[in-house]
Amino acid sequence: MAEDGWTECVRSLKGVILDMCGVLYDSGAGGGAPIEGSVEAVKRLKASDLQLRFCTNETQATREKFVAKLRRMGFEIDVSEVFSPAPAVVSILKQRGLRPHLLVHDDVLPEFDGVEKSDPSCVVIGDAADNFSYQNMNSAFHVLIGQEKPTLFSMGRGRYYKETDGLKLDVGAYMKALEYACDIEAEVVGKPAPMFFQSVLNDMGVQPQEVLMIGDDLVNDVGGAQQCGMKGLQVRTGKYRSAKPRSI
Amino acid sequence: MAEDGWTECVRSLKGVILDMCGVLYDSGAGGGAPIEGSVEAVKRLKASDLQLRFCTNETQATREKFVAKLRRMGFEIDVSEVFSPAPAVVSILKQRGLRPHLLVHDDVLPEFDGVEKSDPSCVVIGDAADNFSYQNMNSAFHVLIGQEKPTLFSMGRGRYYKETDGLKLDVGAYMKALEYACDIEAEVVGKPAPMFFQSVLNDMGVQPQEVLMIGDDLVNDVGGAQQCGMKGLQVRTGKYRSAKPRSI
Numbered sequence: 001m002a003e004d005g006w007t008e009c010v011r012s013l014k015g016v017i018l019d020m021c022g023v024l025y026d027s028g029a030g031g032g033a034p035i036e037g038s039v040e041a042v043k044r045l046k047a048s049d050l051q052l053r054f055c056t057n058e059t060q061a062t063r064e065k066f067v068a069k070l071r072r073m074g075f076e077i078d079v080s081e082v083f084s085p086a087p088a089v090v091s092i093l094k095q096r097g098l099r100p101h102l103l104v105h106d107d108v109l110p111e112f113d114g115v116e117k118s119d120p121s122c123v124v125i126g127d128a129a130d131n132f133s134y135q136n137m138n139s140a141f142h143v144l145i146g147q148e149k150p151t152l153f154s155m156g157r158g159r160y161y162k163e164t165d166g167l168k169l170d171v172g173a174y175m176k177a178l179e180y181a182c183d184i185e186a187e188v189v190g191k192p193a194p195m196f197f198q199s200v201l202n203d204m205g206v207q208p209q210e211v212l213m214i215g216d217d218l219v220n221d222v223g224g225a226q227q228c229g230m231k232g233l234q235v236r237t238g239k240y241r242s243a244k245p246r247s248i
Numbered sequence: 249m250a251e252d253g254w255t256e257c258v259r260s261l262k263g264v265i266l267d268m269c270g271v272l273y274d275s276g277a278g279g280g281a282p283i284e285g286s287v288e289a290v291k292r293l294k295a296s297d298l299q300l301r302f303c304t305n306e307t308q309a310t311r312e313k314f315v316a317k318l319r320r321m322g323f324e325i326d327v328s329e330v331f332s333p334a335p336a337v338v339s340i341l342k343q344r345g346l347r348p349h350l351l352v353h354d355d356v357l358p359e360f361d362g363v364e365k366s367d368p369s370c371v372v373i374g375d376a377a378d379n380f381s382y383q384n385m386n387s388a389f390h391v392l393i394g395q396e397k398p399t400l401f402s403m404g405r406g407r408y409y410k411e412t413d414g415l416k417l418d419v420g421a422y423m424k425a426l427e428y429a430c431d432i433e434a435e436v437v438g439k440p441a442p443m444f445f446q447s448v449l450n451d452m453g454v455q456p457q458e459v460l461m462i463g464d465d466l467v468n469d470v471g472g473a474q475q476c477g478m479k480g481l482q483v484r485t486g487k488y489r490s491a492k493p494r495s496i
Binding site: 129130131132134137138145159160167168169172173179182183 | 376377378379380381382383385386389390393407408414415416417418420421422424425426427428429430431
């Protein structure tokens with residue numbers, strides 16, 4: 001963005017949405033580590049006139065635990081300010097009367113406590129990490145292939161993310177595996193789905209063009225925001241450095 | 249195929265290529281079980297004037313062990329008559345001077361004994377079954393994403409196969425996961441790659457239109473054969489029954 005465009009953009013802003021992993025902190029062993037300057041940046045945004053929300057595709061913990069981790073790192077963040085895919089998919093399941101088979105991280109399971117899971121009629125996958133075993137993938141596949149019209153919800157569609165000890169495959173890779181095996185297309189809940197960003201905008205009560213989305217993922221953060229009419233800005237932390245242009 | 253077309257087809261035949269899993273036997277615990285009538289069918293084909301070869305995407309064993317298993321089931325098959333992806337990919341690796349990182353079944357590893365594997369410059373995946381862990385998938389991903397031009401060889405591109413205890417995800421699903429994560433396209437070695445079928449035809453010394461390929465997979469067996477100018481016939485065993493038209 002040219003200098004003048006940028007100044008104009010900042011003047012018209014009423015709100016900012018921040019991606020979290022790779023922008024505020026790098027995930028990894030022991031919960032990860034904050035990125036230099038990010039605690040102070042959040043503090044300054046909160047002290048400004050701008051509305052602030054956090055938007056993450058994090059599905060390795062409940063929002064409560066996730067926010068508690070970030071607060072321990074020094075971030076002033078409340079659960080009500082954080083938007084993540086699990087509560088969004090729970091809302092969709094209830095609306096459509098669907099019973100999920102879950103292929104997710106153990107630590108995000110409590111988000112689905114109130115959801116009927118017997119005799120599953122769809123599959124929900126998240127960033128399941130080590131739970132992406134061959135056996136668990138086959139169990140999810142069996143539920144899908146046994147349905148007349150297989151329904152797969154994917155909490156995000158990221159290719160990979162950065163942990164402190166290197167890049168890790170994200171849920172999008174496993175979404176593609178199940179899509180291919182069953183010849184279906186998953187319904188993505190989370191970034192970059194427009195419905196997901198819209199729910200954040202509704203909560204802020206502002207127009208898309210008044211909001212800047214800041215993230216480290218060119219497709220899911222910047223691209224997704226721009227498709228909704230927001231402005232998008234890519235930081236040079238998180239997965240940015242290690243990503244070649246063709247692989248983002 | 250209409251009745252007349254079929255009679256005409258059989259008259260002009262000089263050779264038959266048989267898929268193995270789902271045609272001769274169903275794989276599964278204890279090595280699997282022969283499909284009714286298939287031992288006798290192979291015997292009759294061998295007694296005929298037709299040339300006979302076997303063409304499999306099996307990558308859970310060396311050809312030697314695989315053929316020994318089928319001989320124990322009663323099939324009169326020699327190793328030299330069987331074409332499988334592992335020897336084909338070894339030949340390509342040597343031609344191109346590539347050193348593979350292997351994500352394959354333990355039992356197929358001996359096929360790669362003579363191949364230099366240090367400092368890998370490409371990834372080879374096969375039907376690795378339980379070896380498709382999250383950790384092993386990340387290791388393969390790291391090799392790929394670390395290359396300037398990532399090269400992924402996939403031994404087959406099947407969606408799933410049938411074992412005696414149900415359907416199992418095949419290598420194609422995991423190929424798609426790595427393709428998506430790295431934004432690349434895999435080179436498929438095995439059916440339905442035309443080069444693979446051509447190597448069988450060369451060995452038989454016949455023209456494609458003189459050969460009938462018989463398999464249970466509409467894409468990899470029948471479609472692959474037809475693209476090479478062969479005739480293709482789908483049996484109603486193996487994955488046939490459980491496959492809906494859209495999911496083959």
